[in-house]
Amino acid sequence: MTLNLRAPAVGPTIALVVAVVVFSVTTSTFLELDNLSLVVEQSLVVGTMALGQTLIILTAGIDLANAANTVLATLLMAKLVVGGAPSWLALLAGLAVAAFIGGVTGGLVTRVKLPPFIVTLGLLTILTAVSRIYTGQSVPVTDPLLSWLGTRRYLFGGIEVTYGMTVAVIMYVVLWYALTRTSWGKHVYAVGNEPEAARLSGINVRRTVLSVYLIAGLIYGIAAWQALGRVPNADPNAYQTGNLDSITAVVLGGTSLFGGRGSVLGTLVGALIVTVLRSGLTQAGIDDLYQNVATGVLVIAAVALDRFSRGRQR
Template structure:
């Protein structure tokens, strides 16, 4: 006969979630702990790390990539990937800068965002209409948009002097010390808005269902192609806002800028706990992932590590994140 205390202890242990279940239930938990650990390590290694101006710099450097990663999160949640997001954003900055040079700031902003939305719609149309793999479609978009942007710019960079386009770079100080920009506030509001869409609307539930099993989602009455197309379209709009943030942070549109922006955005999403296999993750994990990448690069720079080794460390972190995601899924079955 089993003692009652033994039976109760066994039931308690069975009801207590394991690490794999916790990782699946709270995808941002692991990245959050990693961010905290990295902050402690770099604070001990270099006393300049926790300086207010340095932390503000980390936030500023994470801004554009974090916004790109927000759009990338939506695509990856559907088990897709967008390799052309940074190229789309750069083309948007070029269009904004050239239009604004003629004194049409508002028109430049609207046309830049619409251009990015158009490229997102083209990607979504090819994926949904022709059934092409997202990897192939967005790889093609990366090549086409990059080349088109350089042709459009004629190999030149364009300074941005329009007040509206540079508005997101406007600085203000919290408590008289902590430097923020309008772009940072806008980015945070965008993360909150997308979080609401994903967690509090039927559209968000459809996105997760589509990422988990497209066929099962279709059988439950979800318009799979319509939902998938809307994801790419919304991601394109977000890339357009990222273009606005880019010219606000550095008032210069360069066709050769952000060449690794697509990979950095994927890195932030994956490190943030969103599964490359779709259906799991969230935007706040992506925000933590973008900050973690920024903290890692900044901290390694402060301790004198070469940028090439920083890329090695970031790449290893991505591989570890994907491996842990795969192990967590296997153990949860």
């Protein structure tokens, strides 16, 4: 058995290992169990949003409104419960609205033929405004069901794990299987590589792309549930850079912005890279502004490397 060094997730995994080793040597607290658990927990919501973002980018699209969708879902869930609605109904309503917004996005892209960048940029503005109109202030969440994913358990007596982490792992495994072991997954990659060729081979391109946006929307709804479990407070100003953070995780994970190449495993690694980098640099005493510079440089380098790689393949 040989290691495929060209697999999309291999490079990001090596980068993650190198980052962990460097911060373990340069700081005294990075390898502590509490810190490692915190790193994973901090990557949870963005990592879930990045999962939906991965599906869309695999079809050569992009979603600038995913974080705004997630925030609106948190507000809807919280407000409904405060208003007296059953918690299960509030949860289902949040998931349904997030999926509906994903469906609207997919419909505008597939039926009206609008560019995904323009559609999601417009929705970003709309959803951000709607969230602030809906509630101009944060809404505390005390309902057990809405905060359930924040429930903590301990593995092997010392490793802290939340139900939200478990749900994230399950989603990654399910989507990994769907993308690599089903005809739907093959269609997603085919559409991202060359939509016209996919259409000529009998693939329903519109239906495939629409399904991707619908599933991504549902994933954003689950991210909203995770967010309420992590911080039991629905805030209209939360995750203002969540869309960019999710794109960063996807790109650093080796998924091509040009579509048709990448993996959810790489996205998971990419989300961890972003969090490990921020955590390690913070513990090393590096200012937040320089952390943003380092993250930006990594993103540009990853896209440039992908572009160079595609150019050589041609």
